[in-house]
Amino acid sequence: MTQSGTECDVCGAKSQLFLCRNHIDELAELFTGLPRFMAFLQDAVLGRTRMGGPQRRHRGDEQPMRYNPKASTLYVDARNTLTTWLRHVVEQHGIDTPALATISDVCDWLRRHVAAIAADEAAGECFTEIADLAERIERAINRPEAMRFLGPCITNPVPDAVLLERRKADDRETRCNRALTAKRAAKEVTCSQCHATRSVDVVIEALLDESGHMLLTVRELVDYVLPQLEEPVPAKTLERWIRNGDVPVRGHDARGVIMVQLSDVRDMRATRPRHAKAGVR
Numbered sequence: 555m556t557q558s559g560t561e562c563d564v565c566g567a568k569s570q571l572f573l574c575r576n577h578i579d580e581l582a583e584l585f586t587g588l589p590r591f592m593a594f595l596q597d598a599v600l601g602r603t604r605m606g607g608p609q610r611r612h613r614g615d616e617q618p619m620r621y622n623p624k625a626s627t628l629y630v631d632a633r634n635t636l637t638t639w640l641r642h643v644v645e646q647h648g649i650d651t652p653a654l655a656t657i658s659d660v661c662d663w664l665r666r667h668v669a670a671i672a673a674d675e676a677a678g679e680c681f682t683e684i685a686d687l688a689e690r691i692e693r694a695i696n697r698p699e700a701m702r703f704l705g706p707c708i709t710n711p712v713p714d715a716v717l718l719e720r721r722k723a724d725d726r727e728t729r730c731n732r733a734l735t736a737k738r739a740a741k742e743v744t745c746s747q748c749h750a751t752r753s754v755d756v757v758i759e760a761l762l763d764e765s766g767h768m769l770l771t772v773r774e775l776v777d778y779v780l781p782q783l784e785e786p787v788p789a790k791t792l793e794r795w796i797r798n799g800d801v802p803v804r805g806h807d808a809r810g811v812i813m814v815q816l817s818d819v820r821d822m823r824a825t826r827p828r829h830a831k832a833g834v835r
């Protein structure tokens with residue numbers, strides 16, 4: 555097997571190995587940064603945040619622990635990718651399998667063996683996979699902090715051009731309904747379809763008015779609706795409120811799961827002293 559690649563697999567620059575000097579350094583940097591990313595990701599799996607962004611915290615509030623299956627899958631994927639490359643390097647270069655306790659140790663070992671990776675025919679593939687992995691993790695740990703989904707756009711009627719398109723498709727809906735997302739700190743949001751700009755508070759209030767009487771399951775409330783309102787309630791707490799009759803059961807979904815009304819949950823939450831808004835008794 556020849557080790558005399560004449561160009562870098564990633565950028566095509568002249569190189570004795572399958573990776574040029576720059577890409578060897580970049581790969582080493584990726585391995586250096588990954589343990590920190592993996593720690594953030596592990597927190598995301600359990601719904602904890604280390605980011606310390608502008609997310610509001612209520613003093614004395616229980617930390618909501620929401621299992622995040624997407625982060626969990628990505629974490630397992632990442633661990634598999636890293637250990638697979640470790641095994642590959644060990645096998646290709648006849649190195650004894652090292653005893654490594656943590657994923658951080660695995661990353662560190664790979665970083666110390668970037669030269670061996672660069673001499674391997676699969677170097678380009680390794681670089682691409684690791685860079686892609688780092689990017690996916692970065693996206694996964696940033697997105698929930700950076701952006702939040704507000705709900706469907708409330709503009710009604712939507713501009714004529716859109717109405718016309720819809721009529722062709724036999725769709726009589728007049729409301730815009732384009733999904734609105736905004737940065738957590740944003741005060742305003744602009745719709746990508748009707749281009750209306752509104753205050754985030756106005757949009758949330760309007761959507762709440764609509765959904766206050768909507769029936770929702772505990773999971774929908776705990777995982778999605780309440781965090782979106784920045785009024786988190788732990789599942790155990792909400793289940794207790796329902797058990798005690800503080801939040802009445804108003805129906806069941808098709809699978810027989812209990813459904814309650816958002817406005818009841820918000821009313822109950824507001825009666826807890828630590829959640830009462832200043833000046834509101």
Ligand SMILES: [Zn+2]
Nearest residue numbers: 562565574577
């Ligand atoms: Zn290169």
Ligand SMILES: [Zn+2]
Nearest residue numbers: 707730745748
């Ligand atoms: Zn719109």
